[in-house]
Amino acid sequence: MRKRIISLLAAAAMVLTGAAATTVVAAAPAAADSCYTWSDTLRRGSSGSAVTQLQIRVAGWVGTGEHLAIDGQYGPATEAAVKRFQAGYGLTADGIAGSQTFSKIYELQSSDCTPVHFTYSEFDANCGANNFNGGKVSAATAKENTKRVMWQLEAMRHKLGDKPIGVTSGIRSVACNSSVGGSSTSRHMWGDAADLGIGANTHSQCTLYNAARSAGFTEILGPGYPNHNDHVHVANGTGTVHRAPNC
Numbered sequence: 001m002r003k004r005i006i007s008l009l010a011a012a013a014m015v016l017t018g019a020a021a022t023t024v025v026a027a028a029p030a031a032a033d034s035c036y037t038w039s040d041t042l043r044r045g046s047s048g049s050a051v052t053q054l055q056i057r058v059a060g061w062v063g064t065g066e067h068l069a070i071d072g073q074y075g076p077a078t079e080a081a082v083k084r085f086q087a088g089y090g091l092t093a094d095g096i097a098g099s100q101t102f103s104k105i106y107e108l109q110s111s112d113c114t115p116v117h118f119t120y121s122e123f124d125a126n127c128g129a130n131n132f133n134g135g136k137v138s139a140a141t142a143k144e145n146t147k148r149v150m151w152q153l154e155a156m157r158h159k160l161g162d163k164p165i166g167v168t169s170g171i172r173s174v175a176c177n178s179s180v181g182g183s184s185t186s187r188h189m190w191g192d193a194a195d196l197g198i199g200a201n202t203h204s205q206c207t208l209y210n211a212a213r214s215a216g217f218t219e220i221l222g223p224g225y226p227n228h229n230d231h232v233h234v235a236n237g238t239g240t241v242h243r244a245p246n247c
Helices: 049-058 076-088 099-108 139-159 174-179 205-212
Strands: 012-016 019-023 193-197 219-221 231-235 241-243
Touching: 049 076, 049 099, 049 139, 076 099, 076 139, 139 193, 139 205, 139 231, 205 231
Parallel strands: 219 241
Antiparallel strands: 012 019, 193 231, 219 231
């Protein structure tokens, strides 16, 4: 699944007549081919697109019930999320995003900036939407929304022992959402929702529900909530609704 290739070149010794000369070729810095590469260290007070890209990738490392704003501002919430990300992967948890933090992100992502354990195809073409078209927003926006969801699920996956998380529904076209009885305000039509079906996951629904509560989702619905006894629904909506009466 990983499309990025990092080349590491070892030192080579070349023996010449009457003398030995050694040529050392330094390893290239870690980078993500065809994806985003950070050039500067980021810390509280930083701002701009580099911070936005970082926030997308650490959005799943918030406290229980919290939601990280993707606003390009490196404030206390972003710093806390970076600290949790760093601690989760055994890095120095100082809240400053530097080379070690970025190298870990590069290791975790594919060349299209999605996390290595999830692909766009898992979220597309399963309910009327093809190439992320047909929803409430443009295909480009829906795809960006989905990318954030994928990084949040990547955080969940790591916290749950790196066991696979199965996605059974992603973006829906407006027409398909209506045909399957989805809510007229379903976040699936915005591309920022995913259903984690019971048959596609080894984790119990309550395990997924509770893990999602510390992965930054504003909308989490599970067992005991009407029409959600066979899956856990996670989304990034405008309000906060966490409901799973049977958990």
